[in-house]
Amino acid sequence: MRAGSRSPRPARLLAVSGLVAAALVLSGCASDSLADQYREGSNKGFIAGDGSVTEINASARGEAIDFAGVGENGETLSSSDFTGEVLVVNFWYASCAPCRAEAADLQKLNAQFTDKGAAFLGVNVRDQAANATAFNDTYGITYPSVLDVDDGSMQLAFSGSIPPNAVPTTLVLDQQGRVAARILGQVTSPSILETLIRDTVAEGS
Incomplete structure (x- = not known):
């Protein structure tokens, strides 16, 4: 394997780990509907409750x-x-x-x-x-x-x-x-x- 092909792998692993951690935090701190709105990334600037x-x-x-x-x-x-x-x-x-x-x-x-x-x-x-x-x-x-x-x-x-x-x-x-x-x-x-x-x-x- 060429030496230059190794460097991206740790970065990819860190990115995946970060996404998993973020998902765990959201699932633990909000109800499912609110966490879904965070993850959907709708950019509406607020997390709307259901009333x-x-x-x-x-x-x-x-x-x-x-x-x-x-x-x-x-x-x-x-x-x-x-x-x-x-x-x-x-x-x-x-x-x-x-x-x-x-x-x-x-x-x-x-x-x-x-x-x-x-x-x-x-x-x-x-x-x-x-x-x-x-x-x-x-x-x-x-x-x-x-x-x-x-x-x-x-x-x-x-x-x-x-x-x-x-x-x-x-x-x-x-x-x-x-x-x-x-x-x-x-x-x-x-x-x-x-x-x-x-x-x-x-x-x-």
Whole structure:
């Protein structure tokens, strides 16, 4: 065998090993449908959930989520700011088409529940402050968002409970700060999210 014919073989083996490792990581970290979207390489810029709703009985909920981050206006936001309230947490970013589609509905629900036992908080997973603020101006969003693009600390904080495996994902936290419900993907039926919020608020009555 010529000496020059040997060098490509290790490179090919490394490439194959890398692909296998990547496939194992994806299969272990996401549901099959989400992993399929990663592998398909559709370049749509987001991993779309299927809109499925998960509810957790109060007796089966995990620990309270402890989080802190910096908002688009430079303010510090943390779980302690929402003590005793139901908190709706929406993971989003500005160029995500489903995030834009659900924005008006989320804002309506935010206005509906203001001072009625529930608050809203966004978690922007990709944008810096200027883009997040421009999005809020365009869609009339009045609730704050934590900017999570630099360190991912918000996504990490929720990863041990019911993780936000898609963007957008909306979580409903109970008055104790535990995840009570999740909508994986776009909120296509605001009435479902409204019911989830109302039921969680009623738990504290």
